Amino acid sequence: MTLETIVNELGLKCKCCWEKLGNEVDGGYAGDLLSDVMGNSKKGNVWVTRQVHLNIVAVASLKEHAGIIIVQGASPDKDTLEKAQKEGIPIIVSDLPEFELVGKIYHLMHFSR
Amino acid sequence: MPSEEYLEGIYQIQGRDFVDAGIVSSEMKKKLKEKGIPESVIRRVAIVTFEAEVNIISYAEHGTIRYYIAPDAVTIEANDVGAGIEDIELALQEGYSTADDSIREMGFGAGMGLANIKNHSDEFEITSVPDEGTNLRSTIYLNGK
Numbered sequence: 001m002t003l004e005t006i007v008n009e010l011g012l013k014c015k016c017c018w019e020k021l022g023n024e025v026d027g028g029y030a031g032d033l034l035s036d037v038m039g040n041s042k043k044g045n046v047w048v049t050r051q052v053h054l055n056i057v058a059v060a061s062l063k064e065h066a067g068i069i070i071v072q073g074a075s076p077d078k079d080t081l082e083k084a085q086k087e088g089i090p091i092i093v094s095d096l097p098e099f100e101l102v103g104k105i106y107h108l109m110h111f112s113r
Numbered sequence: 114m115p116s117e118e119y120l121e122g123i124y125q126i127q128g129r130d131f132v133d134a135g136i137v138s139s140e141m142k143k144k145l146k147e148k149g150i151p152e153s154v155i156r157r158v159a160i161v162t163f164e165a166e167v168n169i170i171s172y173a174e175h176g177t178i179r180y181y182i183a184p185d186a187v188t189i190e191a192n193d194v195g196a197g198i199e200d201i202e203l204a205l206q207e208g209y210s211t212a213d214d215s216i217r218e219m220g221f222g223a224g225m226g227l228a229n230i231k232n233h234s235d236e237f238e239i240t241s242v243p244d245e246g247t248n249l250r251s252t253i254y255l256n257g258k
Contacts, residue, residue, distance in 0.1 A: 034167075035225035038160055039232070051220045058135025062142065062159045079132070 001025050001109055003046060003067045007092055009112075010104055012069065016081045017090040023066040025109070030102045034059050041065065048102055054080040061087040069105075071098045120148070120182040126169045128195060131219065134170050137178050138162035141189075148182060154255055157233040158187050161251045164226040165191035171216050172196045173246065186235075188252045198241040205231060205239075 004021035007014055014021060029041035030048040034055060041047060043064040049056060052074050060068050067090035070076055076084070076091050084091045094101050122144075124137045141162045145155045162178065169176035173195025181188040196211075198204045204211075205227050212222020231237045234251035241247040 032220050033223040033225065034220040035164060035223055035229050038163055039225065039229045043156075049220075053131075053219050055131060055134050055219060055221075058139070058163070062135060062138055062163055 003090060003092070006046065006105060006108060009108055010094070010101070012092045012094050015076060015091045015093055016084045017067075017088055020067070020088055020090045023090065025066045028102065028105055028109075029065075030098055038063065046105065048098055048105070050074060050098060052076045052080060054083045056080065057083040057087055057089050057091075060089045065089065067092060069094055069101065071096060071101050119184070120144075120180075122180055124178045126166060126173075126176050126178060126193075128170060128172075128174045128176070128193075130170055134167055135163060137166050141180060144180075145182070145187065150182070150187065151255060154187060154253055157253050158189065160233045161189050161230050161253070164230045165189060165249065165251075167221055168226055168247075169193045169195070171212060171221060176246070185256070186252050186254045188250060190248070190250045192246065192248045194246045197243040197245050197247050198239075199243050201239055201241060 003023045003025055025046045026044040028046045029037060031037045032050050037059055041063050045065050046067055047060055047065045048069045050071055052070055056068055057080060069092045071094050073095040138159050142155055142159050145158060165178055173193035176193025179190040203209050207228040208224040210222045210224035216222040230251055235254045236252040239249040
């Protein structure tokens with residue numbers, strides 16, 4: 001499934017790197033502790049988090065995530081978006097709490113065929 | 114195929130420079146890709162380097178990360194001048210951390226960094242002198258142990 005499908009189906013907002021919304025998502029990881037995400041997430045994952053500062057881009061780039069979704073209506077910092085643009089990591093935002101958004105993405109990926 | 118030559122280098126890291134966290138790991142990753150190192154090894158080196166970088170930024174005044182890429186292994190050495198570690202055994206326990214709130218707010222300082230480094234290394238050594246600094250070395254073999 002592409003990131004674009006997730007964005008469209010769940011009515012999310014893309015803040016950066018629209019051109020990368022075609023990225024294939026082959027699973028996801030949810031977490032706010034960067035070492036946890038660094039150690040346990042996988043390449044091609046969509047990462048769902050409440051963190052907004054620019055180090056999330058470094059983690060997503062190193063792990064080759066499909067993109068980052070920031071939850072709970074939080075806004076990414078300006079330098080987060082600048083760095084994301086440079087690294088080509090899509091940043092998407094959602095008003096939903098982390099639990100609800102992850103549930104919806106999981107359902108979309110596994111039960112909506 | 115990995116080439117037979119030996120490659121080494123060094124990066125300088127400034128304490129508290131969270132803006133640049135991840136730059137060294139990203140450079141390392143690029144270098145290893147260019148050399149045709151297997152992806153599973155690159156993944157582990159990236160984790161080790163990132164955590165080592167973040168530790169220097171979080172707890173040290175300044176430090177260096179050296180890398181040695183040999184035909185059979187990648188070694189990462191992180192040396193810093195800074196707070197050091199009082200009790201290494203405790204620091205290696207997942208969840209133990211001395212991070213202050215400013216570090217934790219960013220999602221660092223969860224007490225998982227050193228454990229991450231150890232778990233993704235084939236060989237791991239750490240020594241530290243409180244109020245002087247910390248030295249760690251991680252080796253990852255290209256074809257397993």
